[in-house]
Amino acid sequence: MxxxxxxxxxxxxxxxxxxxxxxxxxxxxxxSSAAFVIVILGTVAAILVHTPPKVFKHAVAIAKWVIRPPTNEREGLIQQIVEWSNVARKQGLLGLEPLVAEQEDPFLKKGLQMLVDGLEPEAIRHMLEIDLDSQEHQDLAAAKVFEAMGVYAPTLGIIGAVFGLIAVMKNLADPSKLGHGIAAAFTATIYGIASANLFFLPMANKLKSVIGGRTREREMIIEGLIAIAQGENPRNIESKLAGFLH
Incomplete structure (x- = not known):
């Protein structure tokens, strides 16, 4: 957490x-129920028009990463990759086959399977980088959903304030209603600006940071698998991958 x-x-x-x-x-x-309807529901309405359904669903799915980001275990991964390199040197790449089924991460499982299948290092790199780019693009598109919400919310807050001031203008003959009407108008502005700057935009930036970390971790995995495919010494592999810890 x-x-x-x-x-x-x-x-x-x-x-x-x-x-x-x-x-x-x-x-x-x-x-203010009126401010909630105009700003919050309006922002959701705008983002539903703005975003393809698949991207919106993915954005909802990864929103939890703000508080519960995917586990980052680079040191453990490095040790795991070094162990695989030791197995490959002693038993050959086919010695890694029993380990494929143990992998829960689809990306790691696919890479290890390609090692077992004896694919050329450059072919492994090319295929895994395509998967990595595709996943990163999908995740970033989802993060930008919250970024877009942070853009729409303040504008809708202004719209809510204008509606409130219109109601005030209609009641100029009754001074007792003016103060309450003006206060209600500014509440919509608070909803728009506060939701954007305290929630939506920070969420978007946090998700981008998490996605960047995941991308870096998978780049490390690719380099480790390529090093195993090229038969590098386990110590050299460990030294090379240690650079990803900083």
Whole structure:
């Protein structure tokens, strides 16, 4: 679990609620059904038009990475790859065949299977890099969904504020309604700007960071598998892959 992300999200809520209380507006001023409909539902509506269904579903699926990113075990992977290189040197590449079924990661499993099948190193690299580029493109497209939501939300907040001011203008003859109407108008602006800058945009950037880490990890896997295919010394493989830890 990413404690920093969890704390950050909690602090964002505390900042909003606490700021509203300290400024004298109160907690109740943060709730507006009209602002919620215009800004939040409007942002979802815009992103559904903006995004292909497959990309949107993937974005929902990887949203959990903000708090629970995929495990990053590069040191363990390096040791595993070094062990495979030792097996390959002693028993040949076919000695790795029993290990293929043990792999849970489809990318790692595919690469190890290609080693067992005796493919040329450059063929292994080419095929795995295609898979890597495809997965990275898919993940980044999903992360950009939240980035786009961060762009639409503030604009819809302004629209909500304009609607509120229109309602105020219609009630100029009744001064008792003016204060409440103006406050409600600005609530929509808060929804738009706060949701974008405290949630959507930070989520998008965090996901991009996680995706970059996953890409780097898989680049390490590719280099390790190629080194095994080329029959490099296990010590040299370990030294080479150690560079990916920094």
């Amino acid at each position: 990413d404690i920093f992300s969890l704390v950050g999200l909690l602090l964002a809520l505390v900042a909003l609620v606490g700021g509203s209380i300290l400024k004298g507006a109160g907690v109740a001023s943060l709730w």
